[in-house]
Amino acid sequence: REFYTSPMDLILWRHAEAEEGKADLERELTAKGRKQAVRVAEWLQQRLPAQYAVIASPAARAQQTAQALGGRFKTDKSIAPGASVSALLAAAQWPDHKGTAILVGHQPDLGRAAAYLVAGSRTESWSLKKGGLWWITNRIRDDENQVVVRAVVSPDLL
Numbered sequence: 001r002e003f004y005t006s007p008m009d010l011i012l013w014r015h016a017e018a019e020e021g022k023a024d025l026e027r028e029l030t031a032k033g034r035k036q037a038v039r040v041a042e043w044l045q046q047r048l049p050a051q052y053a054v055i056a057s058p059a060a061r062a063q064q065t066a067q068a069l070g071g072r073f074k075t076d077k078s079i080a081p082g083a084s085v086s087a088l089l090a091a092a093q094w095p096d097h098k099g100t101a102i103l104v105g106h107q108p109d110l111g112r113a114a115a116y117l118v119a120g121s122r123t124e125s126w127s128l129k130k131g132g133l134w135w136i137t138n139r140i141r142d143d144e145n146q147v148v149v150r151a152v153v154s155p156d157l158l
Contacts, residue, residue, distance in 0.1 A: 007138055007139040007148075008094065008096070008097050008098065008099065008100075008101070008137070009099070009101070009136070009137050009150070010092050010094055010100075010103070010117075010135075010136045010137075011044070011100065011101070011102040011103070011134070011135045011136075012088075012103055012110040012113055012114055012128070012133060012134045013065065013102055013104045013105070013110075013132075013133040014105065014106065014107055014110050014128045014129070014131060014132055015029075015033075015037075015057070015059065015061040015062040015064075015065040015106065015130065016032075016034070016035075016036035016037040016040075016061070016065050016130055016131035016155065017029065017032050017033035017036060017130045017131065018030060018033055018060075018061035018130075024059065024081060025058060025059045025060065027060060027061050028061060028064060029060075029065065033061070033065075033130070033131065034064070034068075035155075036131030037064065037065045037068035037131060037155075038068050039131075039155050039158045040068070040131055040133060040153060040155050041068035041069045041070070042158075043153060043158050044102075045069065045070075048100060049099065049100055051099055052099060052101070052102060053074070053099070053100070054066050054069060054073035054101075054102045054104065055074050055075075055076050055079065055101065055102070055103050055104070056074070056076070056079075056103075056104040056105075057079045057080050057081065057083075057104060057106060058075050058076075058077050058080055059080060059081060059106070062104045062105060062106065063075065063104075065104050065131070066102075066104040073104070078090070078091055079091050079103060079105045079109070081106045081109070082106075082109065083105060083106070083109045085109075085112050085113045085116045088103055088105065088109060089113065091103060094117075094138065107125075107127070107128055110128050111125040111126040111128050112124070112125045112126075114126050114134045117136055117147050118134075118136065118147055118149060129154045129156070130155075131154075132153055132155060133151075133152070133153050134149065134151075134152050135149070135150040135152070135153070136148070136149055137149075137150050
């Protein structure tokens with residue numbers, strides 16, 4: 001008989017395309033970036049449960065990407081550009097959070113977190129397109145911790 005506990009869903013959402021030429025944390029989304037964020041937010045809204053937590057980097061581009069979902073979100077300085085995998089996972093309370101957590105952050109940070117969670121790599125960084133996301137689930141079956149990729153989404157495919 002299979003033993004199953006409720007999963008945690010973690011969505012690693014990279015900020016959409018941002019302008020150049022400003023201080024890093026002040027860079028805002030371009031017109032294309034705003035469209036990317038809205039497209040991905042619409043896709044998410046059709047699939048998210050009623051309750052979820054959104055945690056965003058303090059960078060303007062991440063804040064604007066998170067705002068595209070239309071709900072409240074928390075800003076966490078620990079996931080600013082250059083965040084470690086452990087800081088990202090701690091911000092999301094992985095794997096102990098019950099429900100869904102969305103981290104809106106940066107490359108290569110999110111790519112390192114995806115590589116660690118899915119493949120156990122502490123050195124690789126997988127590429128995540130601007131505005132794209134990885135949706136990952138953690139579950140325990142038969143006393144074994146499992147990580148399952150539910151979706152990988154790129155805004156240019158929506």
